[in-house]
Amino acid sequence: MKNQGNLPSDEQLDKEFLETISALDDGLKKLDSLDVNTPDExxxxxxxxxxxxxxxxxxxxxxxxxxxxxxxxxxxxxxxxxxLPQLFYLLQAAAVVVTVVYSYKGVQKQVDSQ
Amino acid sequence: MEEKELISSAKKGDHRSFAVLFRNHYPLLVKYLMKITMNPDLAEELAQATMAKCVEKIHLFNGKSKFSSWLISIATNLYIDQYRKKKREREWNEGEAALRKLKWHMESRNEEWTDAMAALAKLTEEMRIPLILKHYYGYSYDEIGEILKIAAGTAKSRVHHGLLAVRKELKVDEKSRELAK
The missing domain is CATH 1.20.5 (Single alpha-helices involved in coiled-coils or other helix-helix interfaces)
Known part of the structure; x- marks a missing residue:
């Protein structure tokens, strides 16, 4: 959000908006006085x-x-x-290569971001 | 049984402890939801969804905050998620009808629908929720930040902008100036 740096302190804020806060409080208290039907246990x-x-x-x-x-x-x-043992070993090799490449890329990204 | 014992039994899956906990907190939860949604039917619907979520996530409750605060946090996030999903014209019209219903509820109990409430209803959820949490429930900006998953500074900024908008709507500045004359 914009203007975050220009915000007054909590006490200043409360004092500045005293009338508004009290009007809101009154309205919300009235809303709180409405009955709510609580079902049984x-x-x-x-x-x-x-x-x-x-x-x-x-x-x-x-x-x-x-x-x-x-x-x-x-x-x-x-x-x-x-x-199909040949296919099995090929898949194992591919899995190892993919894991190594992705791990290496992950390390590179971390170093770049630092 | 004390609340801590009830929570401990609920974590073990005891449905009676859950029921007692929910029954004790139901009015607070519905009234809170009514204030942030300005819609009594949606408030009840969300209160039930909150209870369902609570049954699912009770193992994550660590007891650092009050159980009521935890419920408020779940309910608020459920509402924000639902609001994002249903942000369409048709839903907005339904929102208008719900607001009229809430006004009627209040007036039928001889309670005035104040200008401040009208101004609050006009605010976006983004401003209304932190404003209510801060100035009605007394949460700190850090706590509001945790509930809404935003930075404390952002929460403060939203409260400030919300108050400015309400004050503008209430024309407090003009009244003060007139009184000064």
């Missing part, structure tokens, strides 16, 4: 239980996807190792 318990159940389902789903992905990757690795 059972409603809150039910809401929490539903939310906990939803979270449990979400975690199970995520774990399921993780296991399926892991099994898929593992089966591809094993398949290439046993059936």
């Amino acid at each position: 059972h409603w809150f318990e039910r809401t929490v239980l539903e939310q906990q159940e939803q979270l449990r389902r979400k975690h199970s789903r995520e774990l399921g996807w993780f296991l399926i992905s892991a099994l898929f990757i593992l089966s591809i690795v094993l398949f290439t190792l046993l059936e």
Whole structure:
């Protein structure tokens, strides 16, 4: 935001806007006096239980996807190792090269930014 | 049970402790949301979304701040995210209708919808939220910065600009000058 450097101190600010702050305070107090319908405890318990159940389902789903992905990757690795060893070693070499190149680029960026 | 014990049981997954905590804080949360959104229906909707988020993130609550402050922080960020997503003309018109509803609520309780409230409603969320947090709830600029994920200086600047805008709307300067004459 602009003009941050020209801001008065907290005390100056409060004094300068005393009338405005007090008008805002009065208005907001009136808003606070409105009744809020607070549901009973059972409603809150039910809401929490539903939310906990939803979270449990979400975690199970995520774990399921993780296991399926892991099994898929593992089966591809094993398949290439046993059936296409040349491709397996080529992929391993490519993975090492990509990791080294990216690590080196990362270090270069850090040095540049310093 | 004390609040600390309730939080500790809630972290272990006890739904009854969660329910007691939420029931105790529900009026404060809805009233806070009503002030920042100026929309009673949206305030209730966001209060429920805040509770859902709280169940999910309770393990992250470290007890350094009050539980109510933590709820306020979650609620504020949910509102800001929702506001960013729904920033369209249609939603704005709905906002106008909600404001009329809030005015009607107040007037039906014989409470006046003051000029200051009208001026506050005209402010952007960017200014209204820090202004309310600072001058009604008494948070420091550092705390407001933490809640809104902005620098303390930015929070101060927004409060200052918000006060200037409200004062301009209320014409406090002109009234003071007239009184001085």
